[in-house]
Amino acid sequence: MQAKTPSESVAILTDLVLPGETNPLNNLFGGELLARMDRAASIAARRHSRRITVTASVNHVAFNRAIPLGSVVTIEAKVSRTFKTSMEIYIDVWIEDRESGIKNKANEAIYTFVAVDETGRPIEVPAILPETELEKQRYDAALRRKQLSLVLAGKMKPNEATELKALFTE
Numbered sequence: 001m002q003a004k005t006p007s008e009s010v011a012i013l014t015d016l017v018l019p020g021e022t023n024p025l026n027n028l029f030g031g032e033l034l035a036r037m038d039r040a041a042s043i044a045a046r047r048h049s050r051r052i053t054v055t056a057s058v059n060h061v062a063f064n065r066a067i068p069l070g071s072v073v074t075i076e077a078k079v080s081r082t083f084k085t086s087m088e089i090y091i092d093v094w095i096e097d098r099e100s101g102i103k104n105k106a107n108e109a110i111y112t113f114v115a116v117d118e119t120g121r122p123i124e125v126p127a128i129l130p131e132t133e134l135e136k137q138r139y140d141a142a143l144r145r146k147q148l149s150l151v152l153a154g155k156m157k158p159n160e161a162t163e164l165k166a167l168f169t170e
């Protein structure tokens with residue numbers, strides 16, 4: 001299988017925040033943002049693998065800034081690292097300033113998707129070759145995040161998470 005670059009998987013969703021999608025403070029409801037990010041991540045995972053993909057885990061979400069009603073929200077999802085059958089997807093969320101058009105970073109998240117066959121069984125995905133400095137940083141840190149996610153899910157013993165442990169002992 002031929003390796004791919006992160007830019008080959010990029011998925012960008014731009015949409016408005018409408019009244020039915022907000023909390024009592026008139027900011028975007030967290031669950032709505034999670035769903036939008038899941039959709040964008042799913043497209044990125046599919047573009048990388050060209051397979052059916054399922055969400056295996058939401059590894060990290062930071063709701064750093066509220067997103068007000070009426071905002072134009074852009075969600076950019078890209079595969080940051082692949083393993084055997086799983087893919088880490090890094091998601092950046094931007095709000096566009098109405099007057100200047102400048103996009104400011106509002107939130108980010110990291111999801112894990114798994115490619116599966118028609119019966120739902122995990123199937124191998126192409127490798128990934130990071131190109132930019134940011135892509136390389138995200139690629140390098142992804143193994144620690146995978147180990148943390150597996151430890152928290154009870155699928156890996158903490159003493160087997162060698163890269164993760166090294167973070168605390170270096």
Ligand SMILES: CC(C)(COP(=O)(O)OP(=O)(O)OC[C@H]1O[C@@H](n2cnc3c(N)ncnc32)[C@H](O)[C@@H]1OP(=O)(O)O)[C@@H](O)C(=O)NCCC(=O)NCCS
Pocket residue numbers: 054055056057082083084085086087112114116120122146149150153155
């Ligand atoms: C995700 C799923 C396919 C994993 O199946 P599984 O039987 O656990 O298969 P495996 O143990 O071989 O795991 C497959 C890959 O997922 C990874 N994985 C599984 N759980 C994970 C987690 N919590 N965090 C990170 N990676 C995880 C494994 O490490 C493995 O990666 P690798 O092959 O790249 O090394 C299966 O649990 C599933 O179908 N879940 C439901 C998915 C779904 O419906 N999502 C929508 C939610 S409504």
